[in-house]
Amino acid sequence: MDQDLSAPGILTSRMDEAIGWARKYSLFPYPFVTACCGMEFMSVSCSHYDVDRFGAAFPRFSPRQADVLMVVGTISHKIAPVLRRIYEQMAGPKWVVAFGVCTCTGGFYDNYATVQGIDTILPVDLYIPGCPPRPETVLEGLMLLQKKIQAQGRNA
Amino acid sequence: MSESHETVPQAALKARVAELKASGCNMLVDLTCVDFLGFGAGTKNASPAPEGRRYKLVYRLMELDTATGAVKRRVTLDSWVEEQPPVSVMSLFPNADWLEREVWDMFGVTFADRPNMKRILMYPEFVGHPLRKDYPIKKRQPLIGPADGPARERMTAADLRPRLIE
Numbered sequence: 438m439d440q441d442l443s444a445p446g447i448l449t450s451r452m453d454e455a456i457g458w459a460r461k462y463s464l465f466p467y468p469f470v471t472a473c474c475g476m477e478f479m480s481v482s483c484s485h486y487d488v489d490r491f492g493a494a495f496p497r498f499s500p501r502q503a504d505v506l507m508v509v510g511t512i513s514h515k516i517a518p519v520l521r522r523i524y525e526q527m528a529g530p531k532w533v534v535a536f537g538v539c540t541c542t543g544g545f546y547d548n549y550a551t552v553q554g555i556d557t558i559l560p561v562d563l564y565i566p567g568c569p570p571r572p573e574t575v576l577e578g579l580m581l582l583q584k585k586i587q588a589q590g591r592n593a
Numbered sequence: 594m595s596e597s598h599e600t601v602p603q604a605a606l607k608a609r610v611a612e613l614k615a616s617g618c619n620m621l622v623d624l625t626c627v628d629f630l631g632f633g634a635g636t637k638n639a640s641p642a643p644e645g646r647r648y649k650l651v652y653r654l655m656e657l658d659t660a661t662g663a664v665k666r667r668v669t670l671d672s673w674v675e676e677q678p679p680v681s682v683m684s685l686f687p688n689a690d691w692l693e694r695e696v697w698d699m700f701g702v703t704f705a706d707r708p709n710m711k712r713i714l715m716y717p718e719f720v721g722h723p724l725r726k727d728y729p730i731k732k733r734q735p736l737i738g739p740a741d742g743p744a745r746e747r748m749t750a751a752d753l754r755p756r757l758i759e
Binding site: 514515517518521541548549550552553557558561562563564565566567570574575577578581582584585 | 714715716723728730732733734735736737738739752753754755756757758759
């Protein structure tokens with residue numbers, strides 16, 4: 438490695454840094470949308486807030502092609518096995534976003550029907566609270582997730 | 594538009610619905626149930642439920658002018674549920690199928706003279722009827738995951754921002 442790599446036009450980086458950089462701007466979300474938070478998710482996706490600026494605009498409706506599982510809305514016990522199966526079908530590396538307070542803790546649905554936080558059935562990477570979260574909150578969360586992806590398992 | 598309300602004995606329920614249908618009520622808007630268990634206990638309010646009756650069925654019918662879309666009449670029909678199951682009105686209004694299944698799923702009031710009585714909202718593995726007043730309010734029956742989720746403390750200001758789990 439005694440080559441001079443400082444010549445103009447050459448950029449040196451660590452491999453995992455480069456992969457992290459590429460991955461964080463190429464997120465393919467799977468929108469698991471079950472409830473009213475979906476409206477905010479649509480708002481984030483559309484031109485006014487434009488999630489495409491973060492390279493995360495293109496939803497994949499097949500879990501096999503997605504790498505971010507966006508769980509958007511209340512998860513009932515009835516649908517919980519479906520959600521876990523979707524998660525298991527996704528290829529790694531994959532991340533899970535709990536979008537809205539229902540997915541974070543169950544929200545005010547502390548009742549017979551509702552899962553009290555999807556972290557009881559899935560590993561969650563990012564919690565976005567709010568009922569529903571403002572699009573700005575979602576974008577802040579997305580940037581946190583990008584930070585985590587960039588770090589590639591090292592502390593962000 | 595006229596509105597009316599009547600209480601009929603359970604045995605006369607289906608005949609009355611048929612009568613209303615014949616007189617022009619062309620929509621069964623809703624069919625639901627009320628559980629009067631412990632109604633008014635500890636208060637001055639006496640329960641309206643007759644001795645030994647616990648559930649009240651409520652049928653809401655509507656006369657809709659199909660040419661103009663105007664509502665001409667609304668009728669509320671209710672009935673205290675007796676020992677025998679009430680007779681299904683599915684043969685008069687096909688949408689009673691889902692409504693009766695919902696009443697059974699949530700309250701456990703079953704209906705006679707109809708097929709396919711099974712859960713509609715809850716999953717088949719669910720035991721009991723969750724909207725009954727004696728269904729334990731904290732009882733959980735998850736299909737996967739822990740029976741009772743992690744204890745959720747009150748939210749703090751820190752929970753109002755997105756949080757990343759490293």
